[in-house]
Amino acid sequence: MKNYKHLFVLLILTVTTSCSTDESTINSENLDININLNRQSVGNSANDFLSDSKFTSLVIELVYVDGFEPNATSISNFVSFIENRTYKPNGITVEKRGIISPGLENYTIQDIADIEIQQRQNYNSENKLTLWVFFADGEAATNTDSSSVLGTAYWNTSFVIYEETIQNLSNSPFQPNRSVLETTIITHEFGHILGLTNLGSPMEVDHEDLEHPKHCNDENCLMFWATESSNGLDAMANMTSAPALDNACINDLIANGGK
Ligand SMILES: [Zn+2]
Numbered sequence: 001m002k003n004y005k006h007l008f009v010l011l012i013l014t015v016t017t018s019c020s021t022d023e024s025t026i027n028s029e030n031l032d033i034n035i036n037l038n039r040q041s042v043g044n045s046a047n048d049f050l051s052d053s054k055f056t057s058l059v060i061e062l063v064y065v066d067g068f069e070p071n072a073t074s075i076s077n078f079v080s081f082i083e084n085r086t087y088k089p090n091g092i093t094v095e096k097r098g099i100i101s102p103g104l105e106n107y108t109i110q111d112i113a114d115i116e117i118q119q120r121q122n123y124n125s126e127n128k129l130t131l132w133v134f135f136a137d138g139e140a141a142t143n144t145d146s147s148s149v150l151g152t153a154y155w156n157t158s159f160v161i162y163e164e165t166i167q168n169l170s171n172s173p174f175q176p177n178r179s180v181l182e183t184t185i186i187t188h189e190f191g192h193i194l195g196l197t198n199l200g201s202p203m204e205v206d207h208e209d210l211e212h213p214k215h216c217n218d219e220n221c222l223m224f225w226a227t228e229s230s231n232g233l234d235a236m237a238n239m240t241s242a243p244a245l246d247n248a249c250i251n252d253l254i255a256n257g258g259k
């Protein structure tokens with residue numbers, strides 16, 4: 001018997017540009033590091049990620065609450081996605097670690113930002129670009145009975161994945177495969193970091209969904225908003241891989257220094 005309850009769960013992949021702090025800290029041990037460079041609006045560093053003109057390597061600081069580590073397959077899918085779209089000739093490194101639960105029942109974006117401020121160890125320096133990804137053990141504070149946020153990009157080198165919510169919505173009959181769902185949300189949020197859609201990588205042709213700003217209007221594209229819909233989740237139950245970027249999105253990335 002199909003469990004229709006899950007069909008009514010709206011999955012919302014969000015992007016926010018409203019979260020910022022005034023903090024501008026210089027690391028006393030290394031005066032070349034300006035933390036503020038990693039606290040800008042989503043999409044501001046799209047070209048830094050895509051091209052190698054400034055940054056030739058990338059370090060992904062992947063931090064999860066113990067018990068909420070993503071599948072190794074999802075991480076390797078994510079690295080492949082980055083390799084396929086960006087130029088980082090000196091390599092992409094994943095630094096993964098678990099932390100104890102912050103003890104919150106749910107998370108506002110400010111909570112998520114505060115955890116990053118406390119825990120993040122890697123900041124941009126010289127030719128090394130850094131990315132922070134946090135896998136949370138609680139749901140987004142904005143969730144309702146009918147909609148759940150699965151991930152949010154909130155700064156130019158930062159996004160959060162609501163891993164507890166993903167675990168609750170995957171790997172049961174008629175639910176998506178967990179790694180497919182994780183890969184979808186991770187690469188969708190990273191797509192916003194790369195400036196999609198119309199969020200720092202200028203559009204070569206007009207393909208922004210005006211009813212769902214900063215998303216692509218191609219329903220088969222990774223950056224389509226309804227990857228987040230009940231229909232999207234239902235369809236994903238039969239998918240063996242995450243949705244790909246369409247040509248319109250890829251062309252925007254190429255035009256902004258990527259591939
Ligand atoms: Zn989105």
Ligand SMILES: [Zn+2]
Nearest residue numbers: 216221246249
């Ligand atoms: Zn697209």
